[in-house]
Amino acid sequence: MSRTDAQAKGEDTDGAGTRRGQILAIAAQLFARKGYRGTSMRDIGEAAGVLGGSLYHHIKSKDALFVELHHAALDGAEARIAAAVAAQDDPWAQLEAACGALLEVQLDPDSLTMPMMNDFREVPDAVRVALVERRDRFEQLFRAIVAALPLPAKIDRSLYRNLLLSQLNSVADWYRPGRLTPRDIAAQIAHLYRHD
Amino acid sequence: MSRTDAQAKGEDTDGAGTRRGQILAIAAQLFARKGYRGTSMRDIGEAAGVLGGSLYHHIKSKDALFVELHHAALDGAEARIAAAVAAQDDPWAQLEAACGALLEVQLDPDSLTMPMMNDFREVPDAVRVALVERRDRFEQLFRAIVAALPLPAKIDRSLYRNLLLSQLNSVADWYRPGRLTPRDIAAQIAHLYRHD
DNA sequence: CCTACCGATCGGTAGG
């Protein structure tokens, strides 16, 4: 039975229980830490206790593996953010909730759900197209949140949204767990971006 | 005569006039566009009209080439930002001037002076150490500017500075020349970060 | 600056 068949029946195709699920989790961790080009199939195999070539029983190609992980990561982040936003009424509170949820996902050192959003440049062209498309859909979530903010008329909402998203994505470049929590940082960002 | 000898005499060691200067400029452009790992010595050679191996008459290694370009880029950016800041008196005006100068350097598509600040993860360990050390020194400039701002006491200046720097660095990830100028974006960022 | 090459590593495959 193919994976697609199993998915159609709603079975557990690659939770942590399956061998494939274990391999996906291991690969996500390595990609997140070392990037696309910095992670070889042999690296993933070694972490999984097999040779690199053996992985091709579970995946079609390195590219397909990376895209699958990226899509799953954004699915997870999207769900968490949508839930956090839905729990708030005030538009500014929604903004802070969205920032907090995104940063919690992105800054969790054990997170397998957020490989590298920002490696677009080190990926093959065909992969980049798939990543950008999925990311653009993800960003619709923030488009809606920003649209609901009572911003002064003179503020360019497109620029505002781009700055906010790149601000959130770039935190992972310098954040180190310890002094500040993801929520602390989200609160500060939401404070900076509060302009009324 | 070695390069070091020439430098000691203050000669033009690698301006655009020298062959070495041409090669550095070409390499900087490629690194900026495709990243460290995405740019091979053969790529650089091809763009310079020679074979990859021939480049080793002018440089010691790919690593040393990359570090040299990175240091030169930060030297140039530092000088421009310091000059822009010195032309202002008001601390908030200094902040905006610094943002504008940095973004002009970083968003100029023909800029050879700003390879990739953000590829730290795709670089060998020894290179990363050199890059981080130089970058930390670069960031002292912003430490001084932020220290001079009359921020409310409750604002964490360390977090504020980290957010500002990563905000500025991440603009290059989405900026496309056209609608907005680097100064437009700098003005918006300075506006967001104005909290008194 | 080129020819000709080195050892290492890469993604991926055939056959068992």
Next chain:
DNA sequence: CCTACCGATCGGTAGG
């Protein structure tokens, strides 16, 4: 899941 391998590409070098 392993053995054994493919062709491609990498940074770098010797010798001219």
